[in-house]
Amino acid sequence: xxxxxxxxxxMTCGHCVxxxxxxxxxxxxxxxxxxxxxxxxxxxxxTDLDPAAVDEAVDDAGFEVAR
Numbered sequence: 001x002x003x004x005x006x007x008x009x010x011m012t013c014g015h016c017v018x019x020x021x022x023x024x025x026x027x028x029x030x031x032x033x034x035x036x037x038x039x040x041x042x043x044x045x046x047t048d049l050d051p052a053a054v055d056e057a058v059d060d061a062g063f064e065v066a067r
Contacts, residue, residue, distance in 0.1 A: 001031065004044040004051060007066045008058060011040055016063070023057035 008020055017035045024033045024044055031046040044054055055065050 001045050002047060002049045004049055004054060006042055006054075007040050008035075008042055008063045009040050009066050010063045011035070011037055013037070019061040020058055020063060023061040024054055027053050027057055 011017060011020060014037070017037050020042060021033050021035050024030060024042070027046075027050070029046040029048045029050075030044060032044070034043045036042075042058075058065050
């Protein structure tokens with residue numbers, strides 16, 4: 001299983017967390033998404049993960065990935 005770990009500094013509330021989580025969770029190959037509001041860290045686990053697609057899903061949710 002692959003794992004991507006990155007920061008989304010713009011998240012400030014539970015709604016932000018849900019938007020990021022749901023956008024990423026809908027991507028092909030994603031098995032699990034863990035979003036921590038306090039640390040702003042997002043961990044995505046799955047198979048054949050596409051980092052560009054994950055970045056785009058975060059962008060679509062209204063946020064930016066900081067790598």
